[in-house]
Amino acid sequence: MLMTLSQITARLGGEVRGADVSVCALAPAAEATAEHITFLANPKYRSEVQNSAAGAIIVSEKNAGDLHGRNLIVAADPYLYFAQVARLFHPAPAARAGVHATAVIDPSATVPPSCEIGANVVIGAGAVLGEGCRILAGSVVGEHCTLGAQCVLHPNVTLYCGCTLGERVTIHSGAVIGADGFGLAFAGDHWLKIPQTGGVVIGDDAEIGANTTIDCGAMGDTVIGRGVKIDNQVQIAHNCHIGNHTAIAACVGISGSVKIGAYCLIGGAAMFVGHIEIADKTSIGGGTVVTRSIKEAGHYASCYPLQSHKEWAKNAVHLRRLSEMYEKIKDLSKHRD
Amino acid sequence: MLMTLSQITARLGGEVRGADVSVCALAPAAEATAEHITFLANPKYRSEVQNSAAGAIIVSEKNAGDLHGRNLIVAADPYLYFAQVARLFHPAPAARAGVHATAVIDPSATVPPSCEIGANVVIGAGAVLGEGCRILAGSVVGEHCTLGAQCVLHPNVTLYCGCTLGERVTIHSGAVIGADGFGLAFAGDHWLKIPQTGGVVIGDDAEIGANTTIDCGAMGDTVIGRGVKIDNQVQIAHNCHIGNHTAIAACVGISGSVKIGAYCLIGGAAMFVGHIEIADKTSIGGGTVVTRSIKEAGHYASCYPLQSHKEWAKNAVHLRRLSEMYEKIKDLSKHRD
Amino acid sequence: MLMTLSQITARLGGEVRGADVSVCALAPAAEATAEHITFLANPKYRSEVQNSAAGAIIVSEKNAGDLHGRNLIVAADPYLYFAQVARLFHPAPAARAGVHATAVIDPSATVPPSCEIGANVVIGAGAVLGEGCRILAGSVVGEHCTLGAQCVLHPNVTLYCGCTLGERVTIHSGAVIGADGFGLAFAGDHWLKIPQTGGVVIGDDAEIGANTTIDCGAMGDTVIGRGVKIDNQVQIAHNCHIGNHTAIAACVGISGSVKIGAYCLIGGAAMFVGHIEIADKTSIGGGTVVTRSIKEAGHYASCYPLQSHKEWAKNAVHLRRLSEMYEKIKDLSKHRD
Structure with a gap:
């Protein structure tokens, strides 16, 4: 795919400065050649971008002066613009409609013909898929799950019974949604498992990373809000509520019944202890153990x-x-006084 | 399912006070309506339970006075009783006996007709399953594994060769049992892998969470005791021994050759460094790094x-x-004296 | 398999002292009997080895005196020698050449007849496998992946499209290689996903543990060097570079664009924050949060x-x-002076 800068600004806004060259792809400044477009968002990389062989550069008005004589797209937020250009060049693949011969679909499941159902996929009784879903090789959709339109399950995803996904939810390989929460009662000399009868509800446009686990509720549901982005190997226990558009980086663990607000950055x-609440727009540093509720937005660390x-010891x-x-x-202070 | 309170106490003990109403399910106090039963275990929730619309409430003798005029089941341990009632209303599903057409079972494996073998399950040579096991879609049982009666492997579980499971062991999706321990010897300029030739032995009634990994022993076995409950994304390295009825919450990591006692709470x-021993009935706080053996039961944290x-920095x-x-x-102290 | 000590030294070097007995396996000192060989590497275990019933013992010249009268193999590095003997007795299984009837291989993929392709394996379009690869049950090899000779994918591994593996790479069950990096741009009121278009390149003789995740690069590749050994449940984010022969223990998390040198021990x-560099031969203690680049080799902890x-509180x-x-x-110091 080849696009001129003005074809890009026609789609995404921004202003072309210099020649209206054609570019075929994005590239990092250090690796870009004349047919690539790159970007300057963090001033730390100024000289690297100045020295780049890229044919064009996305830059803010404020930093455009640093790139005098280059072919530019001037945009309000160069990093966001870069993301948008990347999506132009690499649109998400559409479903290759059809059911692979080795897929096992229960007769009572609803699978529109627009869906792509891969090899060895298993879809349980009563499951309902929206239009254009992609369920890739080896994934298992449990009984009575509901998926909105255009959901993507990468290979080897597992949905237990009764999960509810909104539209355009993406789940990466190895993720397990809806396994039993860790609910136990002590019976004098052994643990008695408490049946976990709730579900998992995931909002529109959420994305769930590889090998992440989200348990079903004990009673009532575990809820992942709209637009929530969850990285790999995150553990979310029963009855958590994750607010809309919160982003959770890899290896985070969230204990049961935690309520995290909207637009948080984790x-x-x-790690979060159970039964606490985190205010909207809270930011939690990497490696922090969150031992109590946070009522005021801000940046927290531990x-x-x-x-x-040697020094540490x-x-x-x-x-x-x-x-x-x-x-x-x-x-000492007392004695001195 | 509809049960009267006296039908419940006939099964589980406890005493009915007030009307012998019928209930159809458990529900949290805040969501319960007249056909639900709820419970009061933690006094913190007293007013929530007092205001609940639940038709009946499980409560201790000590707190029964707080619920004057309500329909009660009075029980010694309301939380345990709640768990028992939940199990009455939601008994574990029995095996739907039969082998799915797409399952691949080695002719030398032993699979009783009472077992449920799901779609795309693979059972290796010499494996022996007990009565009534449920092996769900996509799970792989390695060669020469032995499973006791009524084990459940949820979808996409992997057992490497030679794992031994007791009776009623439940393993959740994505768990990997018996992968090679991390055994390496340094050979001057590269690592030489040490063959991991031991097995994994899991006791009766153990439960293993989603995406948890338990490695096989280097020589000798990794041993998970009877009634041990392990949450999601736990890592247990080669040659660990986990004592009977110990409960391990999510995201815990246990290095090689660690011996954890019975009835511990982790x-x-x-995280545990290798080659240490933890006394029976020890409790370890969330996020703690356990850097040495613990010889005395107690509660430890770090x-x-x-x-x-800002304060942290x-x-x-x-x-x-x-x-x-x-x-x-x-x-300063010296100078003062 | 039965071998005399002199047959072993003929293969591996070292010197026999005492009788040239036959042994059939390795065993830990405490469990060994006359037909076993054991070893003494750590002097801490001296008396255990002295009391062992083992038929023969691997020991260094320095410690051979402690085992007077026993049948010995004297070797420069007894632990390494033990590893080599273990590999003699337990050679890695060779591929059982052939394709299982239930495997799904795209016609455009290249799969040499020397490969072992297990039940329910899926190999995508354009994938190229080297000689003697073992792809075990339920694993998915994405489109256009390239695997060198003698790679092993244990059951239920997932390779996304475009992964490149060297020769003799081993990947354990549940590992996910090449899932999308966590790249997001904030668009005022929601997150915009940045397409992750790079690959993952894994060097010869690398080993990747169970349920480990290695994301593809955003642009450019995530690179795992030659001979790197990675344990279970490790997370490696987009565009990381792991130097040759570095060993990474379980549950480690490495944020995006981290460069770790060669021969490091993690x-x-x-946990590593993003965009930092770690010098060759650096050793990082368990549970350490690495918050900055490390320019000098050494041992670090936190x-x-x-x-x-009680004390902690x-x-x-x-x-x-x-x-x-x-x-x-x-x-106080000021006032004193």
Whole structure:
């Protein structure tokens, strides 16, 4: 695919400066050649972009002066514009309508002819798929699941019974949606499993990463809001509610019945204890253990600072006697006064 | 299913107070209506339960007075009783005996006719299944695995060769049992893999969560005790021994050759270094890094307390010079004396 | 298989002392009997090995004196030698050449007759496999993937389109290679997904653990070097580069565009923020959060020391006011001077 800069701005807005050259793809500044378009969003990369052989550059009005004499598309938010151009060059593949000969579809399931059903897919009794869904090789759609239009299950996804997906939900390989929550009652000398009878409800345009797990509710549902983006290997326990458009990086663990607000940013490997609430637009640093509700939006953190092992070992000893140190200081202050 | 309170107490014990009404399901206090039964276990929810429209309530003798005039089942442990009622209303589904046409079963495997073998299941040579097992779509049972009666493998589970499961073991989707332990010897300029020749032995009534991994032993077995409950995305390395009835929350990682006692409670995302032993009935807080053996039962923790990013950054600087602070205090104390 | 000690040293070097007995397998010192060979590498296990009933023992020259009168193989590095003996007794299984009747192979894929293609395997259009690959039950090889000779995909592995594997790469069950990186641009009120158009390139002799995820690059590739060993449940984000012969223990998370050098050792559950570089031969302790580049090889750590919950709670309070304590000490010192 070859597009001129003006063909791009006709679709996405922005303003062409310099020659209206043709480009065939995006590329990082360091690797781009004359047929590529690249972008300058973070000023840290200014000189790398200045030295780039790219045929054209996406840049903000503010930084356009740094690229004097180059062919530009000037846009309000170059990073967002870059994303939009990438989507022009790489539109999501449409469903290749049809059912593979090896797929196993229960006669009571509803699968529109516009859907792509891959090899060895299994679709359970009473499941209902919307138009244009892509269910790829080896995925299992449990009984009575409902999928909106244009959902994509990559290979080897598992949906337990009774999951409800909105439209355009994408789930990556190895993800497991709707497994039993970890509900146990202690019966004197052993654990009694509490049947997990709720479902999982996932909103429109949500995306779920590879090998992520989202458990069904104990009673009532686990709810993933509209436009929520979840990375790989995230664990979301029973009865959590994740607010609309919240983004959750990889390796995060969220205990049962946590309510996270809308537009939150959750850093990688953050962990949440159960039964807490996080305000809208809260940002949590990577590796943070969230031990209590957060009522005020802001940026929160709790990770232990990195040191050489030798320095760390020296300090860690004293961390174990911090309260002792505190008392000592108090005592010293008293004597001085 | 509709049951009167006296039908329930006839099965489970406990005492009916008020009208012997019929209920059709459990429900959380806030959502329950007249046909539901709910419960009061944690006094924190007292007013929520008092205001509930539930037709009946499970409660302890001690708290029954708070629910004057309501229809009650009085039980010694309302949470446990709730679990038992849930199991009455939602018994585990029995095997739908039969082998799906697409399943691939090695002729040398033993699969009783009472088993349910789902679509695209693969059962390897010499595998032996007990009565009434349910092996669901896409699961793979490796060669020479042995499963006791009534085991359940949810869809897309993988058992490597030579795993041994007791009776009524449940394994959730995406779990991988018996993959090679991470055993390497350094050969000057590259790593040499050490063949992992042990197995995995899982006791009766154990439950393994979605996408959890339990490696086979290097030599000798990895052992999961009777009644052990393991949540999602837990990693258990080669030659670990997990004692009977220990419960392990999600995202926990346990390094090689760790021995955890019986009746332990391991909080989410806790991590264990290798070759340590944990006493029976030890409780480990969420996010704790367990860096040494624990010889005395008790509650242990090590997570970094949550703060606003600004406060955290201010303190983290000083954490790096804690030993310096300690020396300073010692010095000040000396001068004072 | 029965081998005399001299047959072993003929293959692997080392020197026989005592009788040239026959052994049939390796065993841990405590479990070995006369037909087993065991080893002494860590002096901590000296008395256990001395008391072992093993027929023969692998030991270094330095420690051979401790095992006077026993049948020995004296080797420079007993642990490495043990690994080599283990590989003699347990060679990796060769491919059982042939394609299972239920496998689905696109006509445009290249699959040499020497390959073993298991039940329900799916191989996409344009994929090219080398000689002697083993693709086990339920694995999915995406379109245009390239695999070198003798690769092994254990059951239920997923390779997205366009992955490139060197020779003798082993991937364990549930691993997902090439899923979309977590690339998002914020569009005012929702997230716009950035198409992830790069690939994953994995070097010769790499091994990838169960349920590990390695994302494709955003633009350009994610690169795993030669001889890299990755344990279970590791997450490697888009555009990471992992240097040759680096070993990564379980539950590690590596954010986008991280470059880790060669011969590094990454402890379990370590986490890396994005866009940093780690020098060759760096060692990172388990549970460490790596928040910045490391330019000098060495051993680094950051984990919070374990305590009883009571002690921890007492100290954690003061950790929140560490900078306050620091100021106080400074103030006390000033007044004293």
